[in-house]
Amino acid sequence: MKNGEKYFLYPETVIKNSGNTSSRTLVIIPTYNEAENIERLIRAILSRYDERLDVLVIDDNSPDGTAEIVESIKKNDGRVKLLRRPGKLGLGTAYLDGFRYALNSGYDRIMEMDADFSHDPESIAPLLAAMDDADLVIGSRYVNNTVNVVNWPLSRLILSKAASIYTRVITGMPVYDPTGGFKCFSAKVLRAIDLDRVHSQGYSFQIEMNFRAWKRGFVIREIPIVFVDRTVGKSKMTRKNILEAVWMVWWLKLLSILRLL
Ligand SMILES: Nc1nc2c(ncn2[C@@H]2O[C@H](COP(=O)(O)OP(=O)(O)O)[C@@H](O)[C@H]2O)c(=O)[nH]1
Ligand SMILES: [Mg+2]
Numbered sequence: 001m002k003n004g005e006k007y008f009l010y011p012e013t014v015i016k017n018s019g020n021t022s023s024r025t026l027v028i029i030p031t032y033n034e035a036e037n038i039e040r041l042i043r044a045i046l047s048r049y050d051e052r053l054d055v056l057v058i059d060d061n062s063p064d065g066t067a068e069i070v071e072s073i074k075k076n077d078g079r080v081k082l083l084r085r086p087g088k089l090g091l092g093t094a095y096l097d098g099f100r101y102a103l104n105s106g107y108d109r110i111m112e113m114d115a116d117f118s119h120d121p122e123s124i125a126p127l128l129a130a131m132d133d134a135d136l137v138i139g140s141r142y143v144n145n146t147v148n149v150v151n152w153p154l155s156r157l158i159l160s161k162a163a164s165i166y167t168r169v170i171t172g173m174p175v176y177d178p179t180g181g182f183k184c185f186s187a188k189v190l191r192a193i194d195l196d197r198v199h200s201q202g203y204s205f206q207i208e209m210n211f212r213a214w215k216r217g218f219v220i221r222e223i224p225i226v227f228v229d230r231t232v233g234k235s236k237m238t239r240k241n242i243l244e245a246v247w248m249v250w251w252l253k254l255l256s257i258l259r260l261l
Contacts, residue, residue, distance in 0.1 A: 023108035025053040025128060025184075026081075028098035030091055034115035035064040036232040042073055042080060044121040053124075056081040056101060057115075058094040091236075092205040096198060099190045111184045116230035119182040123225045127184050135189050135218035136210070138175065139182035139225035151229035163245060167207055170249045173214050176222055179203040179245070189213050202241025204248035211252045215261055 027045060031038055042055055059067040059082065067084050074080040083097060095112060102110040109131055113119045123139055130137040141148045142164055149157055160179060167178045183206075193212045200208040214220055255261045 022052050023131075024106070025049075025109040025111060026098075026102045026105070026107040027053060027055045027111040027113050027124065028095060028102070029055060029057050029113050029115050030094035030098070031057055031059045031062060031066045031070075031115045032088055032236055033062045033064045033066060034233055035062065035066045035069055037115050037117060037230075038066050039069050039073060041115055041117060041121065042070070045124065046077065046079060048121055049124065051079060054079045054081060054107075056083060056098055058083045058085065058098050060085045060088045060094065090201040092198065092201040095205065096195050099185075099195055103187060103190055108187050109184055110187060110190060112181055114181055116233055118227050118230055120226065120228070123182065126223055127182070127225075130221050130223045131184055131186065133219070134221035135186045136213045136220045137184045138177060138180050138210070138220065138222045140175075140177035140180055140222035141225065141227045142176040143222050143224050146224070148224060148226045149229075150226060152227075159242070163203065163242075167245075167249050171207075171211055171253055173211055175210055175214070175220060178207045178210050180225075180227075181206055182225055182227075185209075185213070186218075189216075189218050192216050192218070200244060200248055202237060202244055204241075204245035207245060207249060208252060211256070212261060215256055 029041070038057065045055055057070045059070065061067070061084065067082060070080065070082045074082055083101060085094070085097070099110060109128065111124065111127065119139065127137050127139055142161065147157065147161065164176060164178055167173065168175065193209070193216070198208055198212070210220065252261070
């Protein structure tokens, strides 16, 4: 998708003034059938952080009415933004649309976060604090030779850990949790990356963004988080997403060797 703007049904062009010089953060939450989680999550975030932090939900026409729930919260709270897309267009394009929105709206820091409480709202604060000396901060399940994952089946844990080792060995990128989806970009990283050329959808979307940032010399930091498997709703990740990541790391390496990244 070349231009996500056509989905911006609710453009928020007025930037909310926080009254100081501190950075403004946008937390992007892509959703597909997260009606059971989204309200609780938004309230948990808004109650913990002040108006320097806003939330953007990107919903792909979830049949369970996720967008309608966000709509009603949004009516009473200008810190909540909603981007409705016409159908399930994938996690990668959802984030890319969110990044374009964030850059157009002048946010300094852009976070990615899942809707299913796998990412603890409490951990937003340490992620933001780590941004003081980094351009990209990744909430990592695998730093310091530990595995901070709760309630995942062993098969899924082995897959994720193997994917992170595979990625590190092939790309040489010194990141221990390259597929992690709880992270924060400085706006300058997203401006430096040609978003129209990012094509991954699933786990490899995270790998691709990290790799492009790393190759441009940006400082990446990992800080430990605890990842807890969702208790309500279903995972949307597929076998196709896994296969995509398998070949994508080779593709990225090739692009980098040919200086086409
Ligand atoms: N907008 C949008 N969100 C998606 C799509 N696929 C997954 N998500 C959301 O992305 C987040 C991560 O997906 P999830 O199914 O929890 O993946 P898992 O944690 O790897 O099993 C959740 O908030 C999902 O609702 C999609 O195609 N479009
Ligand atoms: Mg999940």
